[in-house]
Amino acid sequence: MEIYVGTPPAKQAVMVDTGSDITWIQCRPCVNCFEQNQPIFNPDQSSSFKRLRCDSNECLKLGSKRVCTQPNLNCKYGLAYTGGSRSNGELVKETYIIGRTSIPNIAHGCGYNNIGTYDVKSTGMIGLGDGPLSFITQTKHLIGGMFSYCLVSEFGSNQNAKSMISFGNNAAMNENQHGVMSTPLTKKSDSPHYYLTLRSISVGSKLIPMRRESGNIMIDTSAIFSYLPSHVIQKLMDAIREETNEPPIDDPNPNELCFDMEANVPIITFHFSNSASVALSKMNAFSIIRDILCFDIKKDDELSVFGSQAQTDFLIGYNIPRKKVYFKPTDCSRHVITPYSSDDYNKI
Secondary structure, eight states, X not given: OEEEETTTTEEEEEEEETTOOOOEEEBSSOSBOOOOSSOOBOGGGOTTOEEOBTTSHHHHTTGGGBOOSSTTSBOEEEEEOTXXXXXXXXXXXXXXXETTEEEEEEEEEEEEEEESOOOTTOOEEEEOSSSTTXXXXXXXXXXXXXXXXXXXXXXXXXXXXXXXXXXXXXGOOOTTSTTOEEEEOBOOTTOOOEEEOEEEEEETTEEEEOOSOTTOEEEOSSOOSOEEOHHHHHHHHHHHHHHSXXXXXXXXXXXXXXXXXXXXXXXXXXXXXXXEEEEEOHHHHEEEETTEEEEOOEEOSSOOEEOHHHHTTEEEEEETTTTEEEEEEOOTTTOOOOOOOTTOOOBO
């Protein structure tokens, strides 16, 4: 996501993470920084850069991510992500420019020690989770806790298209709009993550029930793949075999389920609460591996996740105050956000 930080503004390309509530970019002087295409941000060249002390309100909101020993010292943070990636640095305040809007005094991290599997196209991460320091919370006076995005599939009709994200009024969705479905948004204490309630999954005529528990699957943009319990995955794979018009390709890995590229694999539909039925296309649930089509929803008995591959080619809207998530099947490569007026603070 393209944003501008500092005064004068410096272009940044931050990864969008709905599972995190902390925003950070790489900053000089770097102790250990990953390679990035953009120049690393230099706080000394920004007149709007402000350091925060350990006893500041913003620093205290870091909670367990706060790394401080004395109140009068600069506020330090430490973040760890699934997979071993991490970021350490100072929590500071800066001016953001997003779309046409300048937003002063955004608390974010200046990362001096960042290790992990980060894309060279990125310069950090923007936290769109629901926490006290998230971008969504810090800008609620502007966007009202609403945002939406449309993730482009690599198989979309326009190969040069970029995924779109919008905030505020331009992101507003409701059930009266054609093709829009909604499902309740569930929060869990002390967690920035967003959870949905998955009732069942259907594959053709086969219905696979999920455990009857509210908020049993996390929706997350930073997770590429989706994850479900192993017993559900096994039932899914059995149903796919039965409903596909040709036998699977023999694979030395028994955990793989692969077909010829031209196989007519069935639609897999996730049935969320409030009758929101999200039908996943072939490319939402399968990947192309060695010129064959392989089922790509993974096993995880600890946490179920609705990842970004499954979310492609849907316009997905979040309304935090109303506690709802909206889905609308959309060719995201052709999706255009409604142009905003000078009173909007929305488009990115």
